[in-house]
Amino acid sequence: MTVAIALFTADLRTHDSPVLRGALDAADQVVPLFVLDEGIRAAGFRTPNRAAFLAGCLADLDAALRERGGRLVIRSGDVVREVRRVAEETGAGQVHVAGDVSAFAQHREERLRAALTEMRRELCVHVDAAVVIPPGAMSPAGKDHAAVFTPYFRKWSAVGTRRPLGAPRRVSVPGIDSEPLPEAAGLAGGPPSPDLPRGGETEARRRLKAWLAGPIDRYEDLHDDLASDATSRLSPYLHFGCLSPVEVVHRARQRGGAGAEAFVRQVAWRDFNRQMLADRPDVAREDYRHRNDRWRPDGDDAEAWRAGRTGYPVVDAAMRQLATEGWMHNRGRLITASFLAKTLYVDWRVGARYFLDRLVDGDVANNQLNWQWVAGTGAATRPNVVLNPLLQAKRFDPTGDYVRRWVPELREVEGSAVHRPWLLPDDRRRRLDYPDPIVDLDEGLARFRRGRAA
Ligand SMILES: Cc1cc2nc3c(=O)[nH]c(=O)nc-3n(C[C@H](O)[C@H](O)[C@H](O)COP(=O)(O)OP(=O)(O)OC[C@H]3O[C@@H](n4cnc5c(N)ncnc54)[C@H](O)[C@@H]3O)c2cc1C
Numbered sequence: 033m034t035v036a037i038a039l040f041t042a043d044l045r046t047h048d049s050p051v052l053r054g055a056l057d058a059a060d061q062v063v064p065l066f067v068l069d070e071g072i073r074a075a076g077f078r079t080p081n082r083a084a085f086l087a088g089c090l091a092d093l094d095a096a097l098r099e100r101g102g103r104l105v106i107r108s109g110d111v112v113r114e115v116r117r118v119a120e121e122t123g124a125g126q127v128h129v130a131g132d133v134s135a136f137a138q139h140r141e142e143r144l145r146a147a148l149t150e151m152r153r154e155l156c157v158h159v160d161a162a163v164v165i166p167p168g169a170m171s172p173a174g175k176d177h178a179a180v181f182t183p184y185f186r187k188w189s190a191v192g193t194r195r196p197l198g199a200p201r202r203v204s205v206p207g208i209d210s211e212p213l214p215e216a217a218g219l220a221g222g223p224p225s226p227d228l229p230r231g232g233e234t235e236a237r238r239r240l241k242a243w244l245a246g247p248i249d250r251y252e253d254l255h256d257d258l259a260s261d262a263t264s265r266l267s268p269y270l271h272f273g274c275l276s277p278v279e280v281v282h283r284a285r286q287r288g289g290a291g292a293e294a295f296v297r298q299v300a301w302r303d304f305n306r307q308m309l310a311d312r313p314d315v316a317r318e319d320y321r322h323r324n325d326r327w328r329p330d331g332d333d334a335e336a337w338r339a340g341r342t343g344y345p346v347v348d349a350a351m352r353q354l355a356t357e358g359w360m361h362n363r364g365r366l367i368t369a370s371f372l373a374k375t376l377y378v379d380w381r382v383g384a385r386y387f388l389d390r391l392v393d394g395d396v397a398n399n400q401l402n403w404q405w406v407a408g409t410g411a412a413t414r415p416n417v418v419l420n421p422l423l424q425a426k427r428f429d430p431t432g433d434y435v436r437r438w439v440p441e442l443r444e445v446e447g448s449a450v451h452r453p454w455l456l457p458d459d460r461r462r463r464l465d466y467p468d469p470i471v472d473l474d475e476g477l478a479r480f481r482r483g484r485a486a
Pocket residue numbers: 255263264265266267268270271295298299300301302305360361362363365366369387391393394395396398399400402403406
């Protein structure tokens with residue numbers, strides 16, 4: 033009886049899982065293993081929202097494997113030590129794992145290879161299943177990344193993708209001890225956001241099916257409209273690998289139409305950011321293009337921003353959406369990031385850290401590089417553009433419904449007047465428990481230009 037280990041990392045699913053399929057094809061029995069590694073925890077799972085979501089993903093993966101006659105084996109500790117132990121306990125001759133270009137995963141792969149070679153076992157590294165087209169497939173991995181999205185996307189669209197794999201029918205697991213499934217509270221201190229989405233492949237597939245059945249057709253027209261909430265909300269499921277991006281793109285293309293095309297283009301941004309980070313791991317902390325900014329440090333302004341009390345309703349609405357759902361609309365992310373980095377001229381790293389702490393889809397490549405894009409230190413071709421929150425509100429929340437949904441203090445203010453509460457008659461204004469703007473937009477703009485020009 034031969035045994036192989038399928039080591040799950042950022043691919044917490046049974047459908048289109050090259051790792052699970054590879055292990056099943058190679059051996060009679062498979063150990064589906066997830067290691068709660070100290071390194072993973074330090075790298076970001078300690079945040080309550082992502083910890084709660086991860087706990088949901090693992091419970092769902094275990095249930096899916098049980099339906100197929102197997103189960104998930106959980107271990108805690110150093111991933112290499114635990115893989116060695118499981119290989120010794122079960123006599124597994126191979127370990128299957130997904131390729132991953134992040135510095136953390138590369139280090140893990142090197143250590144696994146060394147340990148398994150010493151044990152005369154084999155490490156089988158599969159395609160990077162977290163992206164559609166892995167960084168090395170269009171240009172050598174870790175070299176010569178594309179710095180401009182449009183030509184990258186043209187090339188990306190021309191590369192064929194592999195066909196998604198189905199889920200296995202049966203998974204036979206050898207007798208082996210497992211720790212209990214982790215509880216969210218045990219993974220991270222502090223409660224998650226109250227309206228956090230539920231983690232796991234089942235919920236991911238339900239959402240994808242519903243999305244493809246109709247709403248995707250409105251995506252091109254409505255994806256920027258804050259109140260319509262007309263985006264897929266698939267980002268946390270893609271981040272944790274509950275959904276394969278290859279399958280998502282494949283099915284969207286099958287569906288076809290302008291909405292699907294616009295949606296696929298957006299999914300390509302994940303691959304674009306990942307290939308940049310693969311080549312420039314320093315951009316997680318350092319400017320991609322250094323511009324001698326005289327950033328202001330964390331302080332009262334940033335605190336008002338975090339609390340959703342800046343006095344600019346559209347900014348505050350988006351920050352409160354983040355606090356409540358652990359997720360924020362992309363247009364909200366653009367407005368709030370521009371407000372912090374350019375209007376308040378606070379170091380983009382302060383905002384990026386807060387987003388990473390709260391976002392259930394928080395992801396180093398997508399978060400840091402989007403922050404840098406907005407702050408003007410990233411790949412944006414117009415780095416000095418400042419998003420005026422009042423103009424953004426007029427365009428992307430013309431009725432004011434998004435603000436009224438998230439800022440209860442302003443719920444009684446009708447129409448677009450909700451975006452400028454300081455213009456209300458004095459007696460009405462006084463009755464609202466809502467702050468005056470913490471910054472004058474023109475002064476903010478002048479400060480940004482002075483700082484950047486210096
Ligand atoms: C300052 C800032 C920080 C961000 N931080 C993150 C982050 O940590 N994690 C994250 O997944 N996305 C991040 N984004 C990108 C984007 O806002 C989210 O991916 C999107 O809002 C998720 O919602 P959705 O699934 O409904 O997206 P949809 O509009 O339905 O898009 C489909 C998918 O495409 C991908 N996508 C869409 N836009 C982008 C983008 N600009 N960059 C990368 N991928 C994209 C996502 O995986 C998304 O699920 C950030 C954007 C900004 C401006």
